[in-house]
Amino acid sequence: MRHDEIWRAIDTLAAERGLSPSALARQAGLDATSFNPSKRRTADGKLRWPSTESIAKILDATGAKLEHFSALVNGARAIPEARAKGRSRLPLIGMAQAGAEGFFDDGGYPAGAGWDEVELPTVADVHAYALSISGESMLPVYRPGDTIIVSPAAPVRQGDRVVVRTQDEAVMAKLLLRRTAGQIELGSLNPDYPDLRFSARAVLWMHRIVWASQ
Structure with a gap:
């Protein structure tokens, strides 16, 4: 489980619900900048991982199951067919x-x-x-x-x-x-x-x- 895979899963979870990462953070009761790309590394370049508490909060806020989130971490389809709301423009x-x-x-x-x-x-x-x-x-x-x-x-x-x-x-x-x-x-x-x-x-x-x- 890599740093970029965890963050990709969070971005994907947000996109599945038509949210930006910032909007997902707000919906979960977190600071709006919690998931910003600039927060994913420290000023000296060290990897910054999302806390288990923040992940638990976004799962609770979205109703997503831990199994679904784990599948996203492992590279599952970005948006399941059943939830897709397609656009042609x-x-x-x-x-x-x-x-x-x-x-x-x-x-x-x-x-x-x-x-x-x-x-x-x-x-x-x-x-x-x-x-x-x-x-x-x-x-x-x-x-x-x-x-x-x-x-x-x-x-x-x-x-x-x-x-x-x-x-x-x-x-x-x-x-x-x-x-x-x-x-x-x-x-x-x-x-x-x-x-x-x-x-x-x-x-x-x-x-x-x-x-x-x-």
């Missing part, structure tokens, strides 16, 4: 815009008024959004102008195609090559572009690509 911005301030909140969810909308296949994640690809680092799989759907709630594993935001406000679509407690390695599908390595602290969030236009 998703917020959309260009990849080049995504690094600017105001388009995402602290949890990495779409925010602000600058988003357009696009009609796309139904996606269960209530926080899903769409990006328009720019650049050539993901050729030939994703071409400039292609639209991808990104799910913050979907579990991310090695080999997944992901959208990543770094501390220097860069947003990029890459392939997750390797992730450890201290380092994240990302690959470009286009061999003309180099692979990238970041410290785990340098990556604010990483969301899985679940669909792309062809």
